[in-house]
Amino acid sequence: MGKSRYLPLFETRPARGRLLFRSYAASIFIAICFIFWYRLTYFPALETTTETWVWVGMFLSELWFTFYFFITVIVRWNPVFRSTFKDRLSSRYGEEALPGVDVLVCTADPRLEPPTMVISTVLSVMAYDYPPEKLSVYLSDDGGSDVTFYALLEASRFAQIWLPFCRKLKVEPTSPEAYFQMSPEPVDDSAMDNEWFIIKKSYEDVKSRIETVTRLGKVPVDIRKEHKGFDEWDFVSSRHDHPSILQVLIDGRDSNAFDTEGRALPTLVYLAREKRPQFHHHFKAGALNALIRVSSRISNAPFILNVDCDMYSNNSKAIRDALCFFLDEENGHDIAYVQYPQTFSNLTKNEIYGCLRIFMQLELAGFDGNGGSCYVGTGCVHRREALCGMKYSKELPVEWKAMKYDRKIRESASSIQQDCKALASCAYEENTQWGKQMGVKYESLVEDILTGMSIQNKGWRSVYLNPERPAFLGVVPTTLSDTLVQHKRWSEGQLQILLSEHCTLLYDRRNMPLKLQLSYCIYMLWAPNSFATLYFVIVPSFCMLKGISLFPNISSIWGVPYLYVIVVHRVQSLVEFVWCGGTVQGWLNEQRMWLFKRTTSYFFAVIDHTLKLCRCSKSAFVVTRKVADDDVNRRYEQEIMDFGYSSPMFTILATLALFNLFGLVALGTKKVVTDDVLTKVFDIFGFQILLCCVLVFVNLPIYRAMFFRKDSGKIPAFVTLQSITLALLASALAMY
Ligand SMILES: O=c1ccn([C@@H]2O[C@H](COP(=O)(O)OP(=O)(O)O[C@H]3O[C@H](CO)[C@@H](O)[C@H](O)[C@H]3O)[C@@H](O)[C@H]2O)c(=O)[nH]1
Ligand SMILES: [Mn+2]
Numbered sequence: 001m002g003k004s005r006y007l008p009l010f011e012t013r014p015a016r017g018r019l020l021f022r023s024y025a026a027s028i029f030i031a032i033c034f035i036f037w038y039r040l041t042y043f044p045a046l047e048t049t050t051e052t053w054v055w056v057g058m059f060l061s062e063l064w065f066t067f068y069f070f071i072t073v074i075v076r077w078n079p080v081f082r083s084t085f086k087d088r089l090s091s092r093y094g095e096e097a098l099p100g101v102d103v104l105v106c107t108a109d110p111r112l113e114p115p116t117m118v119i120s121t122v123l124s125v126m127a128y129d130y131p132p133e134k135l136s137v138y139l140s141d142d143g144g145s146d147v148t149f150y151a152l153l154e155a156s157r158f159a160q161i162w163l164p165f166c167r168k169l170k171v172e173p174t175s176p177e178a179y180f181q182m183s184p185e186p187v188d189d190s191a192m193d194n195e196w197f198i199i200k201k202s203y204e205d206v207k208s209r210i211e212t213v214t215r216l217g218k219v220p221v222d223i224r225k226e227h228k229g230f231d232e233w234d235f236v237s238s239r240h241d242h243p244s245i246l247q248v249l250i251d252g253r254d255s256n257a258f259d260t261e262g263r264a265l266p267t268l269v270y271l272a273r274e275k276r277p278q279f280h281h282h283f284k285a286g287a288l289n290a291l292i293r294v295s296s297r298i299s300n301a302p303f304i305l306n307v308d309c310d311m312y313s314n315n316s317k318a319i320r321d322a323l324c325f326f327l328d329e330e331n332g333h334d335i336a337y338v339q340y341p342q343t344f345s346n347l348t349k350n351e352i353y354g355c356l357r358i359f360m361q362l363e364l365a366g367f368d369g370n371g372g373s374c375y376v377g378t379g380c381v382h383r384r385e386a387l388c389g390m391k392y393s394k395e396l397p398v399e400w401k402a403m404k405y406d407r408k409i410r411e412s413a414s415s416i417q418q419d420c421k422a423l424a425s426c427a428y429e430e431n432t433q434w435g436k437q438m439g440v441k442y443e444s445l446v447e448d449i450l451t452g453m454s455i456q457n458k459g460w461r462s463v464y465l466n467p468e469r470p471a472f473l474g475v476v477p478t479t480l481s482d483t484l485v486q487h488k489r490w491s492e493g494q495l496q497i498l499l500s501e502h503c504t505l506l507y508d509r510r511n512m513p514l515k516l517q518l519s520y521c522i523y524m525l526w527a528p529n530s531f532a533t534l535y536f537v538i539v540p541s542f543c544m545l546k547g548i549s550l551f552p553n554i555s556s557i558w559g560v561p562y563l564y565v566i567v568v569h570r571v572q573s574l575v576e577f578v579w580c581g582g583t584v585q586g587w588l589n590e591q592r593m594w595l596f597k598r599t600t601s602y603f604f605a606v607i608d609h610t611l612k613l614c615r616c617s618k619s620a621f622v623v624t625r626k627v628a629d630d631d632v633n634r635r636y637e638q639e640i641m642d643f644g645y646s647s648p649m650f651t652i653l654a655t656l657a658l659f660n661l662f663g664l665v666a667l668g669t670k671k672v673v674t675d676d677v678l679t680k681v682f683d684i685f686g687f688q689i690l691l692c693c694v695l696v697f698v699n700l701p702i703y704r705a706m707f708f709r710k711d712s713g714k715i716p717a718f719v720t721l722q723s724i725t726l727a728l729l730a731s732a733l734a735m736y
Pocket of ligand 2: 475658
């Protein structure tokens with residue numbers, strides 16, 4: 001093709017309103033300068049040592065918040081949005097010349113991640129609008145469960161009717177569970193409609209068979225006879241102790257692997273990598289690395305899509321979209337991965353536990369503008385070489401066509417099986433670079449972010465793509481404790497990166513622009529953020545009771561910059577949230593979660609990590625629960641916060657909430673008694689009172705859950721009692 005006629009396969013648009021944002025940021029910056037001026041000028045006027053120390057604390061906290069604000073500005077400085085031209089891709093490459101794509105799906109526990117959900121995800125990716133002979137799907141089962149294997153076996157059979165049905169009706173989404181839940185029953189009597197009912201019935205049968213087996217907890221003998229693969233479980237002593245299990249359920253190279261319309265089926269592979277108690281298995285990162293190796297032996301596609309088991313494909317064009325970047329002749333050669341945002345199917349209108357909306361819809365675009373999107377673990381298409389650890393180099397152009405995978409070459413299935421089992425064994429990685437220089441990284445609980453950083457450090461770029469129809473839909477946790485525990489894992493993982501040699505600001509960073517390095521700090525600093533936040537939640541109320549004023553009088557001129565920052569900064573956050581598709585109530589909920597996470601999850605992450613450094617505890621990847629009982633689901637639908645059981649996190653939340661409430665009450669009574677010209681008190685302690693009121697308002701659901709609710713999701717009496725005692729003690733300490 002002549003250069004003059006070159007048409008790009010994707011385009012990039014900068015976000016609108018950048019000028020407005022930059023002016024806003026500059027104005028806040030000026031206000032912050034005034035705040036520091038105030039802090040420093042009034043410093044010498046302090047009388048007691050307590051006053052001096054709390055003042056220093058305020059100064060440090062404000063300094064910290066300023067630095068953090070500066071980073072949030074960098075992330076938002078230049079967001080970019082991308083779109084693709086899939087028609088050009090088709091006309092340039094046709095169907096024949098498209099590259100192979102391997103899809104890696106991970107599951108870890110059949111009780112937390114029901115096998116029916118896992119196979120809906122698997123079926124949804126098998127049904128991509130992509131030549132099936134170029135598609136291979138691999139499921140890693142860290143639960144090592146024969147029930148999950150049975151579910152996949154059922155899926156491999158159901159695929160024979162599901163895939164032609166999806167093609168014929170242009171089904172969207174291609175997850176049978178989601179599709180039949182949302183698509184209305186057809187009303188005509190045509191043959192097509194009959195087929196709709198037949199397939200639906202067939203899916204329901206599959207589902208009910210799997211659910212029966214799941215309830216039993218093991219596969220009955222008569223079903224075990226259906227497939228020789230079940231024999232592998234004869235050697236399984238527990239999920240933590242078994243040899244590699246590998247079953248090719250559909251072999252795409254097999255000339256008999258056809259759907260009911262005679263078209264090829266994608267290859268489908270089940271893998272439970274070897275587990276032995278004496279080996280560390282490195283959680284999801286380890287699972288992915290085993291899959292990367294096994295897939296390289298079986299299909300070796302040049303592009304790898306990876307999804308979590310709850311993230312079904314919601315857009316059957318997503319692979320083609322991603323390829324528009326990699327296959328663009330002019331600008332695609334250095335792109336290592338294309339990241340789709342995580343979006344969720346089970347959100348309620350006002351998202352009581354938040355859903356990373358700003359992160360997924362805006363900050364990732366900001367990262368892209370600064371040099372490359374983060375890798376967020378799911379919904380990401382990688383170039384195999386980049387994921388395997390190869391450095392980018394202009395001289396060594398990566399040629400995807402060179403990695404041809406010839407489906408016609410037949411090898412004996414048993415020799416492939418033998419090789420693959422060795423590749424998925426515990427000992428395979430010993431004395432290799434896997435997890436360090438190769439594949440997904442092991443040193444952090446957020447293996448995704450660290451792996452993305454390391455890929456960018458090797459000279460690759462990455463892009464963020466957010467098509468109008470979300471590419472994947474997953475599940476957000478439906479209780480407060482699940483959410484807080486998930487965030488604890490994330491912030492702990494980020495802290496691990498911050499304190500490791502991979503910290504962007506210290507690492508060998510020739511290939512990462514400074515603005516991208518700073519952008520990563522926005523998450524790496526989550527955990528340390530807890531200290532400044534705890535300080536602001538506790539100390540101003542404490543000092544209010546002690547009679548120490550920490551902020552300027554509300555009527556003084558120094559009050560203006562404070563008011564400006566407080567009001568304008570929150571307005572900007574609200575506007576941003578609504579722009580990203582949220583509701584006003586949703587924003588309020590998000591603010592609450594922001595406070596809860598900082599005072600519990602992030603704080604616990606610091607403590608846990610410190611214990612780990614002292615070798616008192618070990619890293620654990622607590623898998624997020626994807627199902628809940630009816631009671632919990634009902635409360636989630638009604639957007640009522642679920643506490644349900646005692647947890648030290650809830651004790652902290654409730655104590656802080658009560659402490660601030662007591663503060664307000666005590667102040668009220670004290671002033672009525674002494675009647676110390678009320679307006680004067682409000683003037684001197686105005687900001688502290690305001691802060692206290694805001695905290696009480698934000699904590700309203702906690703008071704309700706302690707004192708006014710009767711359902712099983714309320715705060716347990718034991719936690720309430722504990723918190724009242726602690727908060728009373730703290731208030732007494734402040735007042736006397
Ligand atoms: O030992 C393990 C633990 C987890 N998983 C799988 O990893 C995925 C993510 O686990 P989940 O409990 O759903 O974690 P989330 O917090 O929802 O996941 C986010 O955060 C993780 C990093 O902490 C990323 O890996 C994920 O992609 C990202 O969605 C799931 O498919 C699990 O089945 C494994 O395969 N093996
Ligand atoms: Mn998840």
